[in-house]
Amino acid sequence: MRTTKRFFTRNEFYLVIIIVMYSIIVAIKNPAFLSFENFFDLLRAASGKLLLALGVLVVLISGGIDVSFTAIAIFGGYASARLMLATGIDSLAFAFLVSVAIGFILGAINALIIHFFRLPTLIATLGTSSVFFGLMTILVGTKSINAGQMPSSIINFGSARLFEAVAPSGNTYGLSAFIIPVVIAIFVTWFILYRTLLGRGIFALGNSEESAKRVGFNLFLIRFFVYTYVGLLAGIMGVVYVAEVRWVNPVSLVGTELSIIAAAVIGGAKLTGGEGTILGTILGITIIQLLYSTLVFLGLSSSWNDLFVGVILLISVSITSYQQRLKSRRNLTFSD
Amino acid sequence: MGVYQYMQEILITEGLSKSYGGVHALKDFNFAVKPGEIHCLVGENGSGKSTFVKIVVGAISPDRGEIILNGHRYPRLSPIQAIHEGIQVIYQDLSLFPHLSVAENIAINRLIAQGRRWVDQREIKNTAEEQLTKIGISLDLSLPVEELSTANKQIVAICRALSLDAKLLFMDEPTTALTKVEVDRLLSIVMELKQKGLSVVFISHKLNEVFEVADIITILRDGRKVGDFKPQDLDYKTLTFHMTGRKVEYPRYQRQIEDNTPLLEVKNLSRKGNFENISFQLYPGDVIGLIGLLGSGRTELALSLFGLNPPDSGQIYVKGQPVKIDSPFIARRFGIGLLPEDRQTKGLFLKKSVEENISVTLLEKIVSKLGVIRKKIKRLYSIQATEKMRIVVPDVETTVQNLSGGNQQKTIFARWAMTDPSIFILDSPTVGVDVGSKAEIYELIQSFAAKGVGIILITDEMPELIANCNKALVLRNGQVVAELSEKDLSSPDVSGRIQLLMSTNGNNRHSRKREEV
Numbered sequence: 001m002r003t004t005k006r007f008f009t010r011n012e013f014y015l016v017i018i019i020v021m022y023s024i025i026v027a028i029k030n031p032a033f034l035s036f037e038n039f040f041d042l043l044r045a046a047s048g049k050l051l052l053a054l055g056v057l058v059v060l061i062s063g064g065i066d067v068s069f070t071a072i073a074i075f076g077g078y079a080s081a082r083l084m085l086a087t088g089i090d091s092l093a094f095a096f097l098v099s100v101a102i103g104f105i106l107g108a109i110n111a112l113i114i115h116f117f118r119l120p121t122l123i124a125t126l127g128t129s130s131v132f133f134g135l136m137t138i139l140v141g142t143k144s145i146n147a148g149q150m151p152s153s154i155i156n157f158g159s160a161r162l163f164e165a166v167a168p169s170g171n172t173y174g175l176s177a178f179i180i181p182v183v184i185a186i187f188v189t190w191f192i193l194y195r196t197l198l199g200r201g202i203f204a205l206g207n208s209e210e211s212a213k214r215v216g217f218n219l220f221l222i223r224f225f226v227y228t229y230v231g232l233l234a235g236i237m238g239v240v241y242v243a244e245v246r247w248v249n250p251v252s253l254v255g256t257e258l259s260i261i262a263a264a265v266i267g268g269a270k271l272t273g274g275e276g277t278i279l280g281t282i283l284g285i286t287i288i289q290l291l292y293s294t295l296v297f298l299g300l301s302s303s304w305n306d307l308f309v310g311v312i313l314l315i316s317v318s319i320t321s322y323q324q325r326l327k328s329r330r331n332l333t334f335s336d
Numbered sequence: 337m338g339v340y341q342y343m344q345e346i347l348i349t350e351g352l353s354k355s356y357g358g359v360h361a362l363k364d365f366n367f368a369v370k371p372g373e374i375h376c377l378v379g380e381n382g383s384g385k386s387t388f389v390k391i392v393v394g395a396i397s398p399d400r401g402e403i404i405l406n407g408h409r410y411p412r413l414s415p416i417q418a419i420h421e422g423i424q425v426i427y428q429d430l431s432l433f434p435h436l437s438v439a440e441n442i443a444i445n446r447l448i449a450q451g452r453r454w455v456d457q458r459e460i461k462n463t464a465e466e467q468l469t470k471i472g473i474s475l476d477l478s479l480p481v482e483e484l485s486t487a488n489k490q491i492v493a494i495c496r497a498l499s500l501d502a503k504l505l506f507m508d509e510p511t512t513a514l515t516k517v518e519v520d521r522l523l524s525i526v527m528e529l530k531q532k533g534l535s536v537v538f539i540s541h542k543l544n545e546v547f548e549v550a551d552i553i554t555i556l557r558d559g560r561k562v563g564d565f566k567p568q569d570l571d572y573k574t575l576t577f578h579m580t581g582r583k584v585e586y587p588r589y590q591r592q593i594e595d596n597t598p599l600l601e602v603k604n605l606s607r608k609g610n611f612e613n614i615s616f617q618l619y620p621g622d623v624i625g626l627i628g629l630l631g632s633g634r635t636e637l638a639l640s641l642f643g644l645n646p647p648d649s650g651q652i653y654v655k656g657q658p659v660k661i662d663s664p665f666i667a668r669r670f671g672i673g674l675l676p677e678d679r680q681t682k683g684l685f686l687k688k689s690v691e692e693n694i695s696v697t698l699l700e701k702i703v704s705k706l707g708v709i710r711k712k713i714k715r716l717y718s719i720q721a722t723e724k725m726r727i728v729v730p731d732v733e734t735t736v737q738n739l740s741g742g743n744q745q746k747t748i749f750a751r752w753a754m755t756d757p758s759i760f761i762l763d764s765p766t767v768g769v770d771v772g773s774k775a776e777i778y779e780l781i782q783s784f785a786a787k788g789v790g791i792i793l794i795t796d797e798m799p800e801l802i803a804n805c806n807k808a809l810v811l812r813n814g815q816v817v818a819e820l821s822e823k824d825l826s827s828p829d830v831s832g833r834i835q836l837l838m839s840t841n842g843n844n845r846h847s848r849k850r851e852e853v
Contacts, residue, residue: 030720197452200436200444214395214431215496216448217418274435 011268015283016106018312022290030297036165037173046289047178048073048244048251049260050282051237054189055230057281061193062226063206063273064121067257068110068129071233073137074253076102081142081248092153093237100235106132109229111224131172133254144249150242158243178244181236190278191278198225206273262313263288270320287312344407345370345506346535347392348421352401354387358853359740360559361387365401367554367561368533369504374526376546377539379556380579385539388556389506394418395423407504419449424501426510430493434482435693439464441481441492446499469497471525487518492527504535511545514629523549541796543572555579581772586803589782591822594623597656599790600672602641602760605650610636614650616807618759620788623781625801625820627794628811629801629838633679634794637811638761641792642674643667654759656774662707668697673757675748677764683748684736691718691732693747697755726776742773749780760784763794798831810837 026033052069061065076099083098084090106128114124147155161174193199201222204212215217242248267275267284291308295301345368353366362384368420369375379385389394392403394413403410405421424445425431432441439457446649447455464477473491475484481492490510497505507526511519526536526549540546546553555562555578562578570578583650600618605611611633618624626634639645641652643661652659656668661667664674676683684691695702696715702714718732725746729739736747745765752760762781766774783790795801801808808820818837824830 017605195454195456197447197455200440200455202449203436204433204444207435208431211431214415214425214427215391215445216419274433 007036010328011320012277012280012283014316015267015280015287019283019286020291022287022294026297028292029299033297035167037167037171040173040175040288042293044176044178044244045293046285047176047182048237048240048262049289050182050235050285051185051233051240052257052260053263053267053281053285054185054278056261056274057269058193058226058280060264060269060271061206061229061273061276062202062222063209064223064226065261065271066110066121066125066227066230067261068106068125068132069230069260070253070255070257071129071132071136072103072234072243073104073238074250075106075132075140075249076097076100077240077242078136078248078250079140079143080239081151081154081242084154085145085149090151090153092157095151095154095239095242095302096236099238100232103231103233103238104228104229107234108224108229110231111227114227115220115223120188121222123236127147129243135300135312136250140250142250145247147246148223150246150248152325155244155246157239157271158246180239185233186278186282192229193278195325196300198222202226203274206275207276243259259288259309260285266313266316267315268320308319346406348404349388349392350402350404352388352391352398352403354391354398360492362391362398363559365559365561369537371503371535371603372530372533373551374530374536374538374549376547376550376553376557377537378543378546378575378579383556383579384559385556386508387559388535389425389508389539390419393423395508414808416449419445419500422501423506424497424500424502425506426490426497426505426508428494428509430489432489432492432496434483434661437478437481438475438481438484438492439477442467442495442499445496449500463499464495467499467815471497472530482789486520487514488519490514490522494516494819498529502534504537505529506537506539508539509541510538510541511542519545543575546575547572579642586778586799587782588802588826589623589785589804589806591619591621591623591806592786593619593788594823595620596657597787598653599655600641601653601656603651605637605640605647605652605654607636607640607645609814610640611811614809614816616809616816616819618790619793620758620790621785622807623791623793625793625795625805625808626811627796627798627808627834627838632811632838634811635763635816636814638674638763638792638794641667641759641761642672649653653796668755670712671756671758671761673752673755675752675760675762675765677767684744686737687735689729689733689735690722690729690739690747691715693736694718694721694732694754697751717754725750725753725780740773745777746773746780749777753780753784757789759790760792761792764796765793766795766800767796774788774800796813798834801825801834808834810834812838 002300023033032038053075055069056066079094079102080098084095088108105148110125110128113119114121117124157177160177162177162179164172164174166172191204198221201212201217202225204215205219205222209219241253247334263284264276264281265284266287267280267282269281288309291305295304295308347367347369348479349365349367352367353360354362364386365384368389376387377388378520387396391398392413394415394417397412403413405418405423406768410417433444436444439461446463461477468474471491471494475488475491481489484492493754510522526585530536538546538549543812550567553565553567553570553575555565555575557579565828570772596619598617605614614637616624626637628634636645640647643663643666646662652661660668661670661672667674685696691714695718698714698717699709702710702717704710715732721727722729722732727743727746729743736744739747747767765781766777770835778800781791781793791799793804802825805825806822808825809816810818810820820830820834836843
């Protein structure tokens with residue numbers, strides 16, 4: 001009884017309503033929207049974003065923020081593709097290995113800087129974001145790799161499907177293999193957050209750093225995990241991204257981090273830390289991806305995208321902030 | 337006697353010292369706790385109690401001295417070592433995780449101490465349930481802790497400590513935010529824990545509670561130990577004498593001004609859930625005390641007068657004119673100043689200089705016609721203010737966070753004093769201030785009042801109220817339950833009377849719906 005009641009007061013409930021209502025509007029305008037083909041396309045396009053957003057969720061729960069993950073992702077994706085071309089090793093596993101290793105190292109750098117210099121996480125990662133990006137352009141270069149040059153293992157990964165069907169139009173479509181890393185990442189993130197003490201420590205740290213220290217959590221280990229985990233997911237996403245777009249321009253991706261953070265926040269993660277759910281994050285990404293891909297169905301240009309994302313973000317944040325204010329009013333903090 | 341000789345002390349400290357920026361927070365402190373003992377630690381704010389607790393739990397390391405826990409010597413401790421030795425603390429702020437569930441808040445300590453990797457929600461629930469039954473209380477385990485009353489949060493904190501088979505429990509001012517009934521329940525839990533062989537170090541300002549539970553009382557003053565006493569060898573007077581190091585007799589304020597046109601008049605002021613039907617008049621030279629427990633509505637009322645917590649109904653008159661105060665900006669225009677309760681978070685710019693902190697309310701006075709700040713005048717005002725308020729600083733460019741509590745408080749006092757407020761609201765002006773500065777702040781309050789300023793003084797401390805106020809309103813559950821005149825305040829039994837008025841058990845606002853005691 002109580003759990004059902006609680007669900008209706010939860011953020012996720014409203015997000016589901018928004019998604020359903022929006023989908024209905026789009027479907028009325030353009031029935032083509034309601035096809036499996038389109039659904040699988042959406043899923044494929046959202047995969048990379050969701051990988052990043054899961055990392056963002058973990059950072060936000062820990063009470064921090066990371067804006068360097070897009071730089072890490074493109075670093076990993078671009079460097080692994082370049083390395084494959086240079087060495088001639090045409091293997092998807094190699095690509096993931098290189099990209100994930102880069103993600104891990106760069107994430108570790110973030111963690112060390114944040115922990116030992118006690119920097120605000122936003123400032124630290126804003127700095128490292130530029131550093132990572134600069135490092136990549138110096139070490140790896142800035143030349144883009146087009147589809148013709150791209151190693152075939154990556155191209156194949158991008159077009160791999162778990163199963164296929166034929167649309168009435170004669171096109172074949174199917175479930176992209178991207179779903180595999182995504183499902184694994186969702187499961188691993190869930191398991192860590194809810195089934196390990198480390199995960200509870202991430203929540204505890206975000207709730208109150210002082211209290212977490214007092215009960216005996218090792219804050220360094222927690223932070224180290226959080227930022228390397230983001231790096232790791234960004235590394236995976238780097239390869240997925242390169243496979244998705246089939247060519248890579250090293251200046252792409254950087255600059256989209258705020259929309260990913262927005263998705264996690266729309267999903268109920270708080271910038272103040274200690275709160276956030278995987279389901280919410282998935283719904284947040286769903287909303288962002290829906291807007292991104294379906295404005296054309298509504299006959300709107302993609303420039304409307306930012307506007308809608310912004311409006312939804314503001315509304316969801318305002319609601320939570322207002323609820324927070326009511327709560328703190330009861331505790332006699334008057335911040336307005 | 338016999339048994340004790342063979343029983344090992346749980347905790348012994350030898351020559352513990354810690355100083356901050358040349359100031360001794362704790363000096364050569366020797367302390368010992370035996371099994372099953374309730375050891376009370378008393379001392380004024382700043383006497384070193386919290387520094388001591390922080391050292392023993394491993395939050396900070398001492399400059400000198402050793403800690404011996406169950407026979408093991410530690411020159412410094414880590415929090416995990418302290419936990420393994422059976423030390424648990426219930427902090428004044430309770431240190432809970434507001435968004436996590438009751439069950440998890442209780443069980444998390446044990447999981448960490450056992451070095452667990454994986455968590456099992458069912459086990460967490462069982463652990464929590466087990467601890468709650470130990471003290472005979474039931475709570476909704478899945479509720480986030482932020483939704484509990486203060487008293488129940490305290491229960492969660494106690495259960496958390498118990499979940500680890502604590503041998504020694506530190507309780508830092510555990511009763512501050514509780515109603516009388518809740519305090520009684522807590523004290524009986526403490527006595528029960530003692531019966532089960534647990535030792536408790538009980539830190540409290542409320543001396544009646546200390547006498548009620550203590551087996552032994554250790555008194556701290558200015559970072560040094562005054563001595564260990566048996567409760568039967570002390571009474572209220574000797575105890576305060578040892579705590580303060582002198583017979584504290586603050587001069588009593590007497591209103592001299594004869595002008596009886598009210599500066600501020602409040603009629604039937606109400607705000608739902610905060611306070612109801614508050615009416616009083618503040619005359620020039622009045623120091624009205626507002627006293628009541630946390631949640632009695634006193635701070636809420638003060639904030640309403642300063643425009644931070646707009647009332648729902650009722651009327652405020654300033655100098656006879658009906659006014660609506662809905663922001664601090666407006667309040668200032670009517671000559672109202674507020675010294676906030678928590679100077680560090682709500683008042684001071686900690687990282688700025690004394691000069692910046694003082695001059696911030698004086699901007700109109702120190703800017704030129706073009707709106708540019710005239711630095712010389714700013715400096716001049718600040719220096720004047722530090723002299724007037726006797727703020728002890730090398731120069732006005734000193735950063736505020738490096739000052740002692742007393743000087744910090746005087747700085748923020750100076751900020752408002754320089755604006756010549758006609759109505760001055762002081763919320764707990766001497767919290768965390770040493771005795772010397774306290775006397776100076778009282779002197780300041782009284783000299784303001786003597787000049788015709790109307791003062792509203794919110795305080796927890798009875799001697800503070802009695803020394804400074806010529807009127808007092810006692811609040812309980814958002815209502816004025818008594819208005820005390822100068823004559824009432826000068827009667828010798830007034831402290832006891834106020835205590836009774838504040839805490840008389842009635843339909844108090846801390847809900848205890850969820851528990852079945």
